[in-house]
Amino acid sequence: xxxxxxxxxxxxxxxxxxxxxxxxxxxxxxxxxxxxxxxxxxxxxxxxxxxxxxxxxxxxxxxxxxxxxxxxxxxxxxxxxxxxxxxxxxxxxxxxxxxxxxxxxxxxxxxxxxxxxxxxxxxxxxxxxxxxxxxxxxxxxxxxxxxxxxxxxxxxxxxxxxxxxxxxxxxxxxxxxxxxxxxxxxxxxxxxxxxxxxxxxxxxxxxxxxxxxxxxxxxxxxxxxxxxxxxxxxxxxxxxxxxxxxxxxxxxxxxxxxxxxxxxxxxxxxxxxxxxxxxxxxxxxxxxxxxxxxxxxxxxxxxxxxxxxxxxxxxxxxxxxxxxxxxxxxxxxxxxxxxxxxxxxxxxxxxxxxxxxxxxxxxxxxxxxxxxxxxxxxxxxxxxxxxxxxxxxxxxxxxxxxxxxxxxxxxxxxxxxxxxxxxxxxxxxxxxxxxxxxxxxxxxxxxxxxxxxxxxxxxxxxxxxxxxxxxx
Numbered sequence: 001x002x003x004x005x006x007x008x009x010x011x012x013x014x015x016x017x018x019x020x021x022x023x024x025x026x027x028x029x030x031x032x033x034x035x036x037x038x039x040x041x042x043x044x045x046x047x048x049x050x051x052x053x054x055x056x057x058x059x060x061x062x063x064x065x066x067x068x069x070x071x072x073x074x075x076x077x078x079x080x081x082x083x084x085x086x087x088x089x090x091x092x093x094x095x096x097x098x099x100x101x102x103x104x105x106x107x108x109x110x111x112x113x114x115x116x117x118x119x120x121x122x123x124x125x126x127x128x129x130x131x132x133x134x135x136x137x138x139x140x141x142x143x144x145x146x147x148x149x150x151x152x153x154x155x156x157x158x159x160x161x162x163x164x165x166x167x168x169x170x171x172x173x174x175x176x177x178x179x180x181x182x183x184x185x186x187x188x189x190x191x192x193x194x195x196x197x198x199x200x201x202x203x204x205x206x207x208x209x210x211x212x213x214x215x216x217x218x219x220x221x222x223x224x225x226x227x228x229x230x231x232x233x234x235x236x237x238x239x240x241x242x243x244x245x246x247x248x249x250x251x252x253x254x255x256x257x258x259x260x261x262x263x264x265x266x267x268x269x270x271x272x273x274x275x276x277x278x279x280x281x282x283x284x285x286x287x288x289x290x291x292x293x294x295x296x297x298x299x300x301x302x303x304x305x306x307x308x309x310x311x312x313x314x315x316x317x318x319x320x321x322x323x324x325x326x327x328x329x330x331x332x333x334x335x336x337x338x339x340x341x342x343x344x345x346x347x348x349x350x351x352x353x354x355x356x357x358x359x360x361x362x363x364x365x366x367x368x369x370x371x372x373x374x375x376x377x378x379x380x381x382x383x384x385x386x387x388x389x390x391x392x393x394x395x396x397x398x399x400x401x402x403x404x405x406x407x408x409x410x411x412x413x414x415x416x417x418x419x420x421x422x423x424x425x426x427x428x429x430x431x432x433x434x435x436x437x438x439x440x441x442x443x444x445x446x447x448x449x450x451x452x453x454x455x456x457x458x459x460x461x462x463x464x465x466x467x468x469x470x471x472x
Contacts, residue, residue: 033150034223035143036133039283041306047120051127059175062182067399067426074184080427087397087427092363098356105349107232111239112342114324115246119232120301125225128176128218129285132169139165143282169219170211177211223286227297237296242327243335247300249280249291249322250330257291262315273317280304280322290322300324366402367395368454370466378469385415385437386470392432394454396424402456406434410450411468412442436468443470 064071066084073082081088088095110118119126139161140146149158182190185203193199194207217225226233240246254274260266266273274291281289283303288295290304308322326335373389381387396402406420418434436450448468455461 034285034287035147035282036285037143037279037282037307038133038137039303039307041302041309043302044306047126047130047301050121051130054122055127055131059179062179062187070182070186070188072183073186076184082399082427085399086363087399088363089367089395089397089429091367095356095359095363098352098359102349102352102356105345105352108239109342109345109349111236112241112244112345113337114300115240115244116232116236116298116300119226119230119299123299125217125230126285126299126301128172128214129222131172132218132222133285135165135168135172139168166219170215173211173215173218174207176214177207177209180210181206223297226286226299233296239341241339241341242331243337243339245324245326246294247290247298247302247305247322248294248325248327248330249274250320250325251291254291254321273312273315273321275311275315277311279307279311283307294327363397364462365396365398365460366404366454366456366462367393367397368452368462368464369393369395370452370464372466378471380440381437383415383437384440386440386443386468387417387435387437388468389433389435390452390466392434392452394422394424394430394432396426396428396430399426401425405455406432407453407455408436408450409453409463411436411438411448414438438468438470440470443468446471 061072062070066082069082071082071084073080075082079090081092107118136146137143140149140158178187178191178194181187181203184206190199190203190207194204221229254272256271257274257276258269258271259275259277260269260271278289280291281287281304283306284290285301285303286297286299288297290298302324305322305324309319312319312321328335369392371391371393373391376389378386378388392406394404394406401423403421403423406416406422408414408416415437416434417437419432422430422432424430446469448470450466450468451463452466453461453463
């Protein structure tokens with residue numbers, strides 16, 4: 001029998017302080033704080049400009065006026081969803097379903113083609129997190145200084161700077177809460193009522209709720225949201241393939257790693273282009289080492305690319321040791337951009353976009369619902385006519401007051417008891433009780449099918465079917 005000993009691997013965890021650095025042996029531990037180093041470069045400029053554009057769009061949109069109200073107001077209480085000159089009601093919410101399907105397939109298409117660029121450049125979690133990191137950098141100092149400070153006793157000066165940071169964080173969070181709630185409640189009234197203590201409970205609750213979520217997510221949780229909570233990070237692998245563009249490290253060029261003088265030829269030292277400076281790890285918002293290969297925590301923000309390109313430039317080496325590439329390119333093979341999965345996602349997205357605009361074009365500028373009186377199906381009035389009572393709900397979906405003309409068809413010599421010409425304010429739902437009378441001798445059937453007609457000043461007509469009952 002062989003007496004050869006089995007080699008044992010030491011898996012004893014290294015000792016580290018989770019408050020001051022991210023332990024390499026437990027990088028998925030949410031208690032490990034990541035100190036993100038500032039990164040500058042082409043992709044970070046693109047990310048910042050894109051983030052500022054979306055941030056300004058989000059912040060300013062509720063303040064855009066349109067007529068007597070704000071341009072976009074999702075008034076859930078009154079079941080009206082106003083988009084500039086169009087008002088949608090619950091019966092039009094198939095448009096919302098189509099819009100969500102378009103957004104989903106747009107995300108699938110983008111992910112299959114360019115990986116998690118949504119996460120790295122457009123996701124609100126990323127935009128707000130980098131904004132919070134900017135304040136952290138300006139008020140507490142760079143990453144290395146912050147790491148050192150957090151491992152030392154708290155001083156008065158540090159406490160003051162930390163307090164200023166949290167005040168800035170909470171101010172941004174409160175502004176975010178006001179803005180988000182302002183899409184559902186008139187934002188001007190919301191701000192005035194909030195600070196004069198005249199606001200109702202629920203608007204105040206939602207402002208503080210979203211402010212708290214923003215403060216917690218962007219200030220404290222950060223990468224925890226991306227790594228442990230975001231479902232997109234989990235199912236993205238179903239859309240990735242070896243032709244998907246990812247942030248990748250070219251190991252055949254970079255290995256073996258090691259420090260060296262700029263004057264030395266790395267080939268003579270038996271080294272690759274990677275000088276093992278670890279800047280790619282220090283600037284990563286999720287704390288990963290891209291040199292370990294593709295990882296689901298990578299959000300494709302390109303921070304490591306900019307950091308590495310600067311290092312390569314200083315060393316006099318070609319840029320692109322880390323860049324946007326594909327697994328096929330990393331393996332020395334060609335990349336196929338047009339492939340069945342990508343074409344399929346794109347085709348479905350285009351079909352849904354076509355259906356959406358077709359649905360938008362078919363939205364009527366007015367609506368008419370007819371409710372019969374269920375308590376008394378019919379009666380004989382003083383004139384000897386059979387009378388049926390209805391409640392007509394006329395919906396004005398435009399942003400101007402409209403005058404409408406009502407009529408009925410399918411009933412011979414019908415008597416109309418009530419108003420037939422009405423004015424409905426912009427976005428209003430008007431309930432109009434009316435009655436119809438008919439000579440019983442003229443009614444051939446006990447139940448007749450009738451049509452209520454609603455015509456506006458542009459002679460646009462909509463019809464709603466109902467029933468006229470003579471007897472059961």
